[in-house]
Amino acid sequence: xxxxxxxxxxxxxxxxxxxxxxxxxxxxxxxxxxxxxxxxxxxxxxxxxxxxxxxxxxxxxxxxxxxxxxxxxxxxxxxxxxxxxxxxxxxxxxxxxxxxxxxxxxxxxxxxxxxxxxxxxxxxxxxxxxxx
Amino acid sequence: xxxxxxxxxxxxxxxxxxxxxxxxxxxxxxxxxxxxxxxxxxxxxxxxxxxxxxxxxxxxxxxxxxxxxxxxxxxxxxxxxxxxxxxxxxxxxxxxxxxxxxxxxxxxxxxxxxxxxxxxxxxxxxxxxxxxxxxxxxxxxxxxxxxxxxxxxxxxxxxxxxxxxxx
Numbered sequence: 001x002x003x004x005x006x007x008x009x010x011x012x013x014x015x016x017x018x019x020x021x022x023x024x025x026x027x028x029x030x031x032x033x034x035x036x037x038x039x040x041x042x043x044x045x046x047x048x049x050x051x052x053x054x055x056x057x058x059x060x061x062x063x064x065x066x067x068x069x070x071x072x073x074x075x076x077x078x079x080x081x082x083x084x085x086x087x088x089x090x091x092x093x094x095x096x097x098x099x100x101x102x103x104x105x106x107x108x109x110x111x112x113x114x115x116x117x118x119x120x121x122x123x124x125x126x127x128x129x130x131x132x
Numbered sequence: 133x134x135x136x137x138x139x140x141x142x143x144x145x146x147x148x149x150x151x152x153x154x155x156x157x158x159x160x161x162x163x164x165x166x167x168x169x170x171x172x173x174x175x176x177x178x179x180x181x182x183x184x185x186x187x188x189x190x191x192x193x194x195x196x197x198x199x200x201x202x203x204x205x206x207x208x209x210x211x212x213x214x215x216x217x218x219x220x221x222x223x224x225x226x227x228x229x230x231x232x233x234x235x236x237x238x239x240x241x242x243x244x245x246x247x248x249x250x251x252x253x254x255x256x257x258x259x260x261x262x263x264x265x266x267x268x269x270x271x272x273x274x275x276x277x278x279x280x281x282x283x284x285x286x287x288x289x290x291x292x293x294x295x296x297x298x299x
Contacts (some may be wrong), residue, residue: 045231061233
């Protein structure tokens with residue numbers, strides 16, 4: 001049975017509350033996982049495991065949080081994404097809104113793209129794709 | 133090597149689940165200070181025991197070649213006190229799967245079938261370049277002492293209720 005966006009949001013919220021120890025009312029759609037909710041590197045993996053369990057999906061490494069873009073010279077130069085890097089990021093994160101980020105695509109600001117809404121969008125895509 | 137807060141493994145399913153037990157005894161010195169006149173096994177050492185149970189489970193998945201370290205204590209809730217004479221049972225289950233990046237463990241501690249604690253932990257693999265300078269061994273977590281003391285060479289397929297091993 002397909003889940004509505006609200007139902008997905010509720011389950012994502014539970015997972016973030018458990019993983020990050022934040023209050024429910026802090027988990028709003030545009031809250032940034034790192035900047036607002038305080039997630040650190042190990043927390044991103046915790047979030048992945050919880051989402052997999054909650055939605056019965058598989059999330060390969062780098063699929064939700066594309067960390068591997070940051071390690072390639074092709075995609076990153078002087079702390080900023082190259083045009084190729086930007087294209088790659090867009091392809092890897094179709095559910096993220098990159099309009100502001102594009103104006104000054106620094107590596108530091110990539111983390112700001114990881115919002116609650118982005119995760120909900122990702123799960124929605126995964127569930128929609130796998131469903132019949 | 134005296135910082136071992138589990139006594140032995142009683143069940144082991146590689147990559148999935150491990151169960152260890154720990155006997156609490158008045159011969160443990162710290163109990164005389166925790167708390168004076170009212171010895172209670174410290175919850176912090178139960179977290180450590182669960183970290184060791186889970187750590188071995190995660191370590192075994194990579195044949196004890198990686199330095200597995202505790203990266204996060206996501207949750208630790210305690211329900212009952214543990215006192216000298218008690219044997220606690222520490223059960224660690226892998227949430228999802230064990231990956232090169234790390235693993236998540238859901239832990240339960242019980243005593244005589246009653247729930248003592250619920251502990252969730254995350255583990256990561258430490259890069260060799262970040263090992264302590266004093267350590268001459270490649271693996272400073274799973275050193276020979278630890279492996280021998282916990283009889284970790286005989287974990288594979290260990291099931292509860294199996295015949296006790298000989299002394």
